[in-house]
Amino acid sequence: MEGLSVAKADLTVYVHPSKANKVDQAVRRQLSSLLFTYNELFDGVILAHEFNFKSKHAKILPGLIPYFGVNVKAKLLVFSPRPDMLLEGKVVKLGKESIHVIVLGFCSAAIMMEDIRQEFKYKIKGGYGTFVSLAHKRHVIKAGSMIRFLVKR
Structure with a gap:
């Protein structure tokens, strides 16, 4: 990493x-x-x-x-993360406008709606919020998922 x-x-x-x-x-x-x-x-x-x-x-x-x-x-x-670095983290919370991630088990990050790719739409499935890809139906971001993201600032 x-x-x-x-x-x-x-x-x-x-x-x-x-x-x-x-x-x-x-x-x-x-x-x-x-x-x-x-x-x-x-x-x-x-x-x-x-x-x-x-x-x-x-x-x-x-x-x-x-x-x-x-x-x-x-x-x-x-x-020491820097802008444009690729990090990996575990999703702990999803909201309509953000994804909250824990990196390395101790550092939190928030990915805001304007930084989430346009192909992902927020939906509620089974009482839990998820981001579902419109391009690939099996590509889903939910609590517990591991995601990679670029550091903005």
Whole structure:
């Protein structure tokens, strides 16, 4: 799928002195706090991380509580859709004027009526809304369908 990329980064993670004997756990927790949030530095949403320590040495920061900085090499899986990218998602809701889709299980998108191809018409079948193709009778978009769409903005 377009929009997914791997970013390699050299990071400095600051660890509280109480976690000095569990540095691996503290770094993992700090990196996990970045997951599923937009990060301007990577220009996308971080979905996963993997890291290695660059060295066994740490830099102590002066202050009231002397945190120490650990240098880490990280590989991050980043989701950053751009205009004209092709994405795939699962339809969760249909309305007369829109199709609501979940991409990668966490990101929502709405496809408005003006962006839906003209061959699709909204109909109610069995109490549920569907978009039915006028060109191909078996081509139906309903809740639970997987669709591909272009990112507009």
